[in-house]
Amino acid sequence: MISNKMKEHVSKSSIIRAMFEEGKRLASIYGEENVFDFSLGNPNVEPPEAIKKAVNEIISEESPNMVHGYMSNSGYEDVRAKIAENINKKYNLKLTENNLVMTCGAAGGLNIIFKTLLNPRDEVITFSPFFGEYENYVDNFGGKLVIVPSDTETFEPDLNALEQSINAKTKAIIINSPNNPTGIIYSEKLIKDLSQLLDKKQEQLGTSIYLISDEPYREIAYDGVKVPYILNYYRNSIVGYSYSKSLSLPGERIGYVVCSSDMDDFKDVMPALNVANRILGFVNAPSLFQRVIAKCLDSSVDMNIYKKNRDLLYNHLVKIGFSCVKPEGAFYLFPKSLIADDVEFAKEAKKFNLLIVPGSSFKCPGHFRLSYCISYDKIEKSLDSFDKLAKKYL
């Protein structure tokens, strides 16, 4: 008696659950220390000490009815003002609290954005490989996700293919940089070219095309690579941000949506985001953690831990013959699988106690994703298994 759509969703997600169960089964046979789980994006780096301090301060000093009570569906005004100020400082903008809505993480943010923008059958374009939930989020509101494949040698979006895919029903483009699953970062040139293309298409079609940037990995960028901020380049820009990774708080569901003041229908979009937060049942982003992050805006986890993991794993895999675009950010590697059938390859990997996610899950077969947000020691210990796996094919 569950809905037809949910039947599909449940059967798809049972595959992931099966992998999880398989991991537990392997751990029970070989011992947890001998199973190498590269399948989850759950940050292993501890939140900065500032979080604990902020929680303690707020709980002991502020009024509990204020800290745990309702506020505007958009979030506390003072929290939004502080975040706006922090963004302005970093990216030379002039945002205020009125540009922001606090959200239950980036997932909550993307859902209120799509609820706000999409009429049934409107189209949202993304580039493969991509985070599979985009398809669900767009579908929640009757929209259609249109997938434009990227060049798999660089994972740069193919702007010519994008141009062909834009039509009068195109309501938004969603990008994700630093990227899950590839770890690549979109260059300033790319963002400029993309913005120019969207401007041109808007004019041609007489429509508004929103550029949505999903940014849970913004702070995880290595080697000094800059992540361009789309509000500096494109008028119809919306950023969905999350503190899940930058502060290692994924369970707390805290993030925000920020819109450019220059966007089309800004005066309609902001109250609609506020109302969408309410009627989708989020009501507001969790209150204590709104106040906590406002005290930790200049803190972040130690990104060097992730960088060392990347270097260790990337260098080793390339050395033993894997082909992989070197990631500049996030905590994922997306190498080519050593046989075309990536699902089969993931099964083979399991024989060496390696849990990996087939590229098909990101609509990019022939690859696999490794989440290296696990301990350095564990990665070191896993290298032998990768050697054995590679030896079967190379």
Added chain:
Amino acid sequence: MISNKMKEHVSKSSIIRAMFEEGKRLASIYGEENVFDFSLGNPNVEPPEAIKKAVNEIISEESPNMVHGYMSNSGYEDVRAKIAENINKKYNLKLTENNLVMTCGAAGGLNIIFKTLLNPRDEVITFSPFFGEYENYVDNFGGKLVIVPSDTETFEPDLNALEQSINAKTKAIIINSPNNPTGIIYSEKLIKDLSQLLDKKQEQLGTSIYLISDEPYREIAYDGVKVPYILNYYRNSIVGYSYSKSLSLPGERIGYVVCSSDMDDFKDVMPALNVANRILGFVNAPSLFQRVIAKCLDSSVDMNIYKKNRDLLYNHLVKIGFSCVKPEGAFYLFPKSLIADDVEFAKEAKKFNLLIVPGSSFKCPGHFRLSYCISYDKIEKSLDSFDKLAKKYL
């Protein structure tokens, strides 16, 4: 460029915003202490001291990666087990962690329930007056809310009218007791009769009809009145619970959904609720507060504060000529307005600095709602304004 549906939602909610702005305007003219805002359901009673203690313990003793990290989309297993045990103790049931999904408050809970159950055009029945968001929550998933009016002399649901409204498209009935906006509590006899009716209709139609109980006010019951637990009476029962009121934590968005093990398709419903939590963007109920409430299951705010408020306000209004069903729970009064046009009546009330919500907002014109979750002193001070308002009409 926002969606057509959101245009409607925004214009409706701008009425509420206008009231809020009007309250601020009045406060700036007459002073905040002279404006009597009975419009909001924001608990004014402080959370119990146990909350602070629990936060401090968890933050200082437990691993931050566990406390703030991802867990199952259904919530921490140990938290769900503790809640199940607590429910079992109170209502003599045999629930386990597998009967529960932790949710972002009751609002999040109702949304994952409807996402799980509803195909487009499925019908959900409720009784007026009712919490207006039900219409939005059902509409989020293409369902249709069917409204069965209650007898306005008692606000008891009319089961004959309900029977007429049930058809093959009826997927669920949603009830709310203690009730917003009337404050009434459904008796055991009513729940038994309702269950019997639903059993009969299920058999006649060969369908499953789920009974959903929205229970943010369960603990707010006065004079020893019992609130029957529907899992004890009806097989296809789902309860959406929230700690927003019982622990004064509405901003933290913490609650759960609990399903009867005997329900139809229990084995499909539970994983579907889990997946719905994920794909609607909630992902999981906020992690720290899952752990906090698990330590506070036997705590609650001091309900006597609300009872004193009820007695003061109810007794006075009845004395000066208002007609009102005496509420046995929640923190609302729902008297008849002194003229048929409740919107006009609310405007008149504003002239005496009384902010009240017209019954039309709950699909029950000719009445108005007073939220008495404000301070006793403030209520005392407001009585003079009610006297003046009544004098205009009586």
